[in-house]
Structure formats: C-alpha cells, structure tokens
Amino acid sequence: MPYLLKTEPSVYSMSDLERDKETIWDGVTNPAAVKFLRGMKPGEKLVIYHTGDERSAVGTATVVSVDATDAKLPLVRIKAGKPVKSPKTLTDIKAHKLFADSPLVSQGRLSVVPLTGEQYAWLVE
Secondary structure, eight states: OOEEEEEOTTTSOHHHHHHHSEEEEOOOOOHHHHHHHHTOOTTOEEEEEEOTTTOEEEEEEEEEEEEOSSTTSOEEEEEEEEEEEEEEEHHHHHHSGGGTTOHHHHOTTOSEEEOOHHHHHHHHO
C-alpha cells in the first residue's frame, strides 16, 4: 500500500531527503499516523508532501525497513526517490474525485496518510 508522508519543508524537505539519500521518519505522534507507520512494509511506495505555505506533493520515496519494537515510536527508514515532475497542490487534490473519501482531505492534520494505487499514480504522474 502506498502512503503519503507530510513534512514541513523548513524542518525536513524533499531536498533534504535527496541530500541524505535515506532517513528515519520520526516526529510522528498522532496515534492513527503511528499505526500507519507500524503497518508499513519494506518496498512500499511513498509520496512526500510539503505542508505549510507549499501544501503540495513534491516527491517520492520508498520504505527501506520498519522496526516496530516500540509500538509508540516505530522506526521507519525511507530512501529518497525523485521529485515529481508536476507537484500537485492541496487545491488540486481536493478538486479530484479520487480523493473524495481520503483522510488527506477529511483529516487535514494527519501526517501519514494511506493512498490507493490510483491516488499514488495521479500524485506522481
């Protein structure tokens, strides 16, 4: 299952991930978001989404490993993918019927959001 990971670009951006090549995705405290992190599997596709002033899907990544030994703080290592050719803004996302029932739209503060294959494909096209 693909996921969307939200980040404030002034804290950690897609450019930072590209520079670092890999990172542990941390700082997630919402119980629903933590549950999604725990459920991730190596090889799953990710979309990196910048919050704040940008509010757009800006790049891709892949899950490398998941250590869910500590259920409240799972350690998810991700590997940088590529920037998307055409970033999709939150306005674009809200206007698309694919996202009508998505937690991305209905639960705006959720920092880890599951995506359907179709949603992932549209975000990264």
